[in-house]
Amino acid sequence: MSDALLQAELRTSPHVRGDLTVDKIMRHVVYALLPVCAWAVWQFGLSSLALLVVCTAVCLGTEQVVCRLSGRASTLGDWSVAITGLLLALSLPPGLPLWMAAVASVVAVAIGKSFFGGLGFNVMNPALVGRAFAQAAFTVPMTTWTPSQAAGRFTEFIPSSLTLPFLQPRSIEAWMDRVAPDGFTGATPLALMKFDHIPTDALPMLLGTITGSAGETSALLILLCGLYLVLRKMMDGRVVLAVLGSAFLLSGAFFLWNPDVYPDPVFTLFTGGMMLGAVFMATDMVASPETRWGVWIYGGLIGVLTVIIRLFGALNEGVMYAILLANAASPIIDNLTQPRIYGAVKTAEKKAV
Amino acid sequence: MTPLLPNLAHRLRPTFSHGVHPEENKHYTADKPIxxxxxxxxxxxxxxxxxxxxxxxxxxxxxxxxxxxxxxxxxxxxxxxxxxxxxxxxxxxxxxxxxxxxxxxxxxxxxxPGESQEILYGAPRDVEAMTPKEIVQAVQDAGLVGLGGAAFPTHVKLSPPPGDTVDTILINGCECEPFLTTDHRLMVEQADDLIRGTRILMKAMGAPRAIIGTEDNKPDAAAALEKALPADGSISVKMVQTKYPQGAEKMLATALVGREIPSGKYPSSVGLGVFNVATVEQMGALLPWRRxxxxxxxxxxxxxxxxxxxxxxxxxxxxxxxxxxxxxxxxxxxxxxxxxxxxxxxxxxxxxxxxxxxxxxxxxxxxxERYRVARTYPCIRCGKCVEACPLHLNPCLLGKLAYKGRYEEMEEKHHLLDCFECGSCSFVCPAGIPLVQYFRIAKSQNREAKAKAKAVPA
Structure with a gap:
């Protein structure tokens, strides 16, 4: 009996826990991103594979270096930095020179995440910080699109991918003529709509056989992968609903008002980074509010901002900035939406007591 | 998995918002007689x-x-x-x-050793003839306290502040803690004593009706109680969803009668008296014998x-x-x-x-072993604690304040004292942050600080 006594261990309640852990959640987000990555590789071939590998490797490396410099234990084990790498790669144009992708990755992790204190402290989604940097620094390559399902995409790179660091990207015109002889204009459905008012059919957008950033093309696949995470309770489905719902309603209102000028709401949902942004970026737990109403306000803000930027801004795509802005607003949203506690007593009553 | 229909019946049962579902683990003892x-x-x-x-x-x-x-x-x-x-x-x-x-x-x-251990002490009395005041005294004399765990003297709860009228007695047979089955067995085996105790309570508090609430993982308890109910319909049995912490007084009030007990007040302020099954069973068993x-x-x-x-x-x-x-x-x-x-x-x-x-x-x-926190991560603001807290507090925010030692702010601005330490937030936290332990520390630090502040001027 005394041996049982000697071994008795003191701990505080609760003595049991749920089975979700941070690394498990992050790992499953990576799993859920893999089909999207596979689709990106199928669409754009070697170049997009290289983009995924470079971004992920550089992100992991940056995190490791920062950990070592700051004298902390490695935080690669929480899997969150792998998500940053994959998401960044998926949001970039497939033909982006790899060195630019590497620079964007360093910025994403070092400035977007580590400067704030690492996982849990970043104000904005690190992948989007990296992408925003690239958009500002490398404007032309960041808006140069290449045809999807180009011939020979599994045997050769898009010529611009292999540009040497700090040199002008190689011209892709000759290559484009070869792989897409029927006159590919290099415009995404969003650009076609905005500048030329040429709509694209919904089905190709849903399935993702259009052009665009590496991982943003198949709305259906992204939704399915997100659904998996929502069912496993590893993702907040309310954010996705709020983003897509508000974007649908607002763009629907514009469409009803003047269908000749404004795109229909289905188009809004299925183009550009809307799906990837709503499902995998806006739902970044760290940078989104945690209160019951805050979640809906935050998602609604992203949807509304996206539509406004797309319709009235100089850019044809606004998901990235919409999410970054909403990320920045989420602490104040949290502050303003603190839950009403059970049995809350009104301040006046409280004073009277 | 659960068949669809019983699952639907479960979902239609009353409950409170938020809460968690720990593994029940009642099978070890649920069918073992006392x-x-x-x-x-x-x-x-x-x-x-x-x-x-x-x-x-x-x-x-x-x-x-x-x-x-x-x-x-x-x-x-x-x-x-x-x-x-x-x-x-x-x-x-x-x-x-x-x-x-x-x-x-x-x-x-x-x-x-060798003593027969018969109870020789005590004498029968007619509980039906007792006045509410006599019952309160008798309950104190019996040494009755909340047997559900809080051990709060029962006779104090029977004497609500002046001005409060109690119209409904809630008997708590939820037993939402995993593993435990004492209340379950008492309801199955001692339904008569439980009903007698309930009637004594109703008389003491002047309440015309009583509801016995039990979670829907104990249908046999509900059935046993139904059989023992008096014919006048003043006492009823209601099954609620099995969810932790349904057995908390406030959660039970919400689930059974849809009333919210105001922060810092007694249940009697909304016309309720809430008692644990084991307490009421003992009341029914002891009072008629002055034991x-x-x-x-x-x-x-x-x-x-x-x-x-x-x-x-x-x-x-x-x-x-x-x-x-x-x-x-x-x-x-x-x-x-x-x-x-x-x-x-x-x-x-x-x-x-x-x-x-x-x-x-x-x-x-x-x-x-599988519940052990292998590594504590920083809070990733996933909001799972916010969705778990039955009192709708913000454990995520409270945890951050506690981490920074801002204990007073927690109490003054963020309702720290409403937390009854059910542990739901720690249970769900994927980062493995011992939230409820932080809150206990914060409460005790605040208590000490207040005691010190009082002691200085004197």
């Missing part, structure tokens, strides 16, 4: 088995006592007396270890014990005696009084069973 546990050679009777002032001993070392005899009296209104759980001789008054940690004074009673609480049903359970079951244990029985009698498997590493969500681990086997202790959980190292 059996009497043998008397140990020595009983350790803590003078403070209840919330409030400790009882004052009425006996001296060397004095013989008979089973059921009062051996300590109540010290004022916020206190209850203590009765001898066995015939024997008082050996000494000593400091003994308790489940919460600090050593407290206790009467050590040596049980006479006091001397034993209670304890679920001794867990994979670490060889013979789990529901036992009627004399108060003061040391845990060591229970472990020796029932045998443990492997190495019993975690000894928990109460359930796994709110129970305390004990450091000493000399800790005795008290009035508030309805469960003794014995776990092996491997049983908790």
């Amino acid at each position: 059996t009497r546990f043998p008397f140990p050679p020595e009983l350790v009777l803590l003078l403070s088995q209840h919330a409030g002032k400790p009882s004052v001993p009425l006996v001296k070392p060397g004095q013989e006592v008979v089973r059921g005899e009062p051996i300590a009296r109540a010290d004022g209104f916020m206190s209850v007396p203590l009765h001898a759980p066995a015939t024997g001789v008082v050996k000494r008054i000593d400091l003994v270890p308790t489940a919460k940690g600090p050593r407290k004074p206790a009467l050590i009673l040596q049980v006479h 006091g609480v001397i034993e209670r049903v304890v679920t001794v359970t867990g994979p670490g014990i060889a013979k789990p079951g529901n036992y009627l244990v004399a108060l003061g029985t040391p845990l060591r005696f229970i472990l020796e009698r029932l045998g443990y498997t492997g190495s019993a590493r975690y000894l928990i009084t109460g359930g796994p969500m709110m129970g305390d681990t004990v450091s000493s086997l000399d800790v005795p069973i008290t009035k508030g202790c309805g469960g003794f959980l014995v776990l092996r190292p491997e049983d908790l």
Whole structure:
């Protein structure tokens, strides 16, 4: 009996826990991103594979270096930095020179995440910080699109991918003529709509056989992968609903008002980074509010901002900035939406007591 | 998986918002009838088995006592007396270890071996003829406290502040803590005493109706109670969704009658009286005989014990005696009084069973291995704690403030004192942050700071 006594261990309640852990959640987000990555590789071939590998490797490396410099234990084990790498790669144009992708990755992790204190402290989604940097620094390559399902995409790179660091990207015109002889204009459905008012059919957008950033093309696949995470309770489905719902309603209102000028709401949902942004970026737990109403306000803000930027801004795509802005607003949203506690007593009553 | 139809019925049952679903683990003891546990050679009777002032001993070392005899009296209104759980001789008054940690004074009673241990003390009386005031006094004389765990003196709850009228009594048979089955077995086996106790309560508080609430994982308990209900329809049984912490007073009020008990107030302020099943059962069993609480049903359970079951244990029985009698498997590493969500681990086997202790959980190292926090991550603001807190507090924010030591701000601006430490936030936290422990520390630091502030001017 005394041996049982000697071994008795003191701990505080609760003595049991749920089975979700941070690394498990992050790992499953990576799993859920893999089909999207596979689709990106199928669409754009070697170049997009290289983009995924470079971004992920550089992100992991940056995190490791920062950990070592700051004298902390490695935080690669929480899997969150792998998500940053994959998401960044998926949001970039497939033909982006790899060195630019590497620079964007360093910025994403070092400035977007580590400067704030690492996982849990970043104000904005690190992948989007990296992408925003690239958009500002490398404007032309960041808006140069290449045809999807180009011939020979599994045997050769898009010529611009292999540009040497700090040199002008190689011209892709000759290559484009070869792989897409029927006159590919290099415009995404969003650009076609905005500048030329040429709509694209919904089905190709849903399935993702259009052009665009590496991982943003198949709305259906992204939704399915997100659904998996929502069912496993590893993702907040309310954010996705709020983003897509508000974007649908607002763009629907514009469409009803003047269908000749404004795109229909289905188009809004299925183009550009809307799906990837709503499902995998806006739902970044760290940078989104945690209160019951805050979640809906935050998602609604992203949807509304996206539509406004797309319709009235100089850019044809606004998901990235919409999410970054909403990320920045989420602490104040949290502050303003603190839950009403059970049995809350009104301040006046409280004073009277 | 659950068949669709029962699942639908479950979902339609009343409940509260938020909460968590820990593994129930009731199968160890749910169908084991209550059996009497043998008397140990020595009983350790803590003078403070209840919330409030400790009882004052009425006996001296060397004095013989008979089973059921009062051996300590109540010290004022916020206190209850203590009765001898066995015939024997008082050996000494000593400091003994308790489940919460600090050593407290206790009467050590040596049980006479070979004694028949019949209850000779007490005399029958007609409870139907008693006035509410007499009932309150009788309840205090019986040493009754909340047997669900809080051990709050029951007669105090029977005397609501002036101006409050109670129209409904809620009897709490939820037993939402995993593993524990004492309330479950009492409802199945002692339905008559429970109903008698309920009627006494209704009379004492002047309430025309009573509702017995139980979680829908105990349909046999609900069925047994239905059979025992009086014909006048004043008492009813209602099944609620099985969800932790449904057994909390506020959560039960929401689920059963849809009333919210205001922060910092008694249930009587919204016309309710809430009592635990075990307390009411004892009331029905003891009051007609002028007897006091001397034993209670304890679920001794867990994979670490060889013979789990529901036992009627004399108060003061040391845990060591229970472990020796029932045998443990492997190495019993975690000894928990109460359930796994709110129970305390004990450091000493000399800790005795008290009035508030309805469960003794014995776990092996491997049983908790998968719950062990391998690594604590920073808060990733996932909001799972916000969605779990039954009181709609923001544990995420509170946790961050606690981490920074801003304890006063937690209390003044973020309702720290409303937290009743159910542990749901710690249960769900994927980062493994011991939130509820932070809150306990914050509360005790605030208490100390206030005591100091008071002490300085004097």
